[in-house]
Amino acid sequence: MAPCMRLLWLLALLPGATLRPARPGGADMPARELREPARFALRMYNRGRTPETRAVLGAVRGRVRRAGEGSLYSLEATLEEALCHNPAACQLPEPKRTLLCSFEVLDEQGKQLLLSLHCGPVDTKLRDNENGTLDPFLSMLKAGRPPQGLSLEMSTLFKDFVVTYNKTYKSREELELRMSIFSQNMIQAQKIQALDRGTAEYGITKFSDLTEEEFRTIYLNPLLHKQSGMKMNPAKPVDEPAPPEFDWRSKGAVTKVKNQGMCGSCWAFSVTGNVEGQWFLKQDTLLSLSEQELVDCDKMDKACLGGLPSNAYTAIKDLGGLETEDDYKYQGHRQACNFTAKKAKVYINDSVELSQDEQKLAAWLAKNGPISVAINAFGMQFYRHGIAHPFHPLCSPWFIDHAVLIVGYGNRSETPFWAIKNSWGADWGEKGYYYLHRGSGACGVNVMASSAVVI
Structure with a gap:
């Protein structure tokens, strides 16, 4: 997509904007038919968040592929998210951000399943450079400055995890979210370890x-x-x-x-x-x-x-x-x-x-x-x-x-x-x-x- 067209698309997706109708003969769908799968994706995105930090759904655009009794929705949507779960961000004049997200939602017989979720800031200047998601992370580690809230040891474990399993994240924000989940999971794994009566690790x-x-x-x-x-x-x-x-x-x-x-x-x-x-x-x-x-x-x-x-x-x-x-x-x-x-x-x-x-x-x-x-x-x-x-x-x-x-x-x-x-x-x-x-x-x-x- 040309840069000017991409910019127009991003502007159209900002909260309060109205999407144009689907292209004739294409697979795009009117936004009203995508709201339910988009709301489901939003609920999954907001799982575990406190009410004051939950994101709000903006505009939605997408396509659907139908097979048998199932429908696979490929969606793009904007979310407006409060940043005050990050203490540093709460000091900013505008403690909110707008994200551009892509979701894949499978709907089978009225049951929904989130297959993929990727979000990044609309302001592309905030995205990581072309050398990969780990570059700013590695830079912080080399300088002896682990990300806020994580020990150097935990940050190193996460870096090794990303390299070992070839993980990629679409934005710095997603990386930080996954790093936080990883840290919490290590604590959970220790609890499970302590309660296991076998030889499992x-x-x-x-x-x-x-x-x-x-x-x-x-x-x-x-x-x-x-x-x-x-x-x-x-x-x-x-x-x-x-x-x-x-x-x-x-x-x-x-x-x-x-x-x-x-x-x-x-x-x-x-x-x-x-x-x-x-x-x-x-x-x-x-x-x-x-x-x-x-x-x-x-x-x-x-x-x-x-x-x-x-x-x-x-x-x-x-x-x-x-x-x-x-x-x-x-x-x-x-x-x-x-x-x-x-x-x-x-x-x-x-x-x-x-x-x-x-x-x-x-x-x-x-x-x-x-x-x-x-x-x-x-x-x-x-x-x-x-x-x-x-x-x-x-x-x-x-x-x-x-x-x-x-x-x-x-x-x-x-x-x-x-x-x-x-x-x-x-x-x-x-x-x-x-x-x-x-x-x-x-x-x-x-x-x-x-x-x-x-x-």
Whole structure:
């Protein structure tokens, strides 16, 4: 966009300005149709702020893409924000600023999810230079002057975090906000560490610049404890006792760790992981299966807004199977269903509910393959490695909110564990895996265990 046009656009977005109608034939929408998703984005932006520091929505402009039952809104809006949460800014003659923000809001079946949020000052002179967001930050550190309110040690930790996880922020203001959240999260991680009874270490992860609300909204699955799902028959128990340890990874029944991205589709990854193992045991072939097929085509569940493994098994049967990941690639948001029966490579015959007795779960796993389970994800935002054993009242089985895959079990230094394949990428936890205490019902790991049946 030419500089003069950009300036006119910024002026048009100032509070009180009126937007022109959408261009004929374009995808732009009238501002009135964008107000609701914009208000939702504003509520998310204002989470955790006191009333006097909350931003106010100005003008809105944007586009929408529709796919299946979902709509993806790409918005630009102005926000007017009070600066008096920063003591230095309160001394300014005009302790307010106008921000230009871009939001992506996914609306599926009336439920909304904020996929991205980037804000910067309208006055572009306040933006960081082209050398990157870290330049002014690094300059302060080199001069021995950490940002206001942060110790030099915390500032150094944040700098290392940004470099390690290749984080980028659109403005100095966003950087300072994320730095503040990071600092608060380090305190929270220390509290979780102090209350853990296992060998787990909690600290810096790639999620350390997200608030708890952002993390839950983007990556977790509240439907797991809110809805019951399809009924399943109980699995036939295994007669022989569980061996002392077992791991399906060493048997070739587990695909590589995947990444659900900014989408609450853990339920789909849990189920495909289970079906991958079942198919391997029956056909001696390991195929990486399509989670996107379930996100798009499972109409009982809610795509990135959550779902239930029991529903997903039924959807696979009704659809006529699963395509491979290569044929139906993961996109991380709902699209129109593009399943083709002739491309289906894997089929299931039924699904079963497993025992809540962890000894029986171990015996079933050793004989029959990896198990889909749901857990309370307390502390997982900051989990780094080791065997997690959170204080029970903090990780109640009544608030399960994340679906994962048990692939094995064993002991480390006499501490029993479940080996759990997660779906947040290999750069989280122990190369993408989570280790949770076994035998105590930790975090509800035993309350929603299930498997597909392949005959």
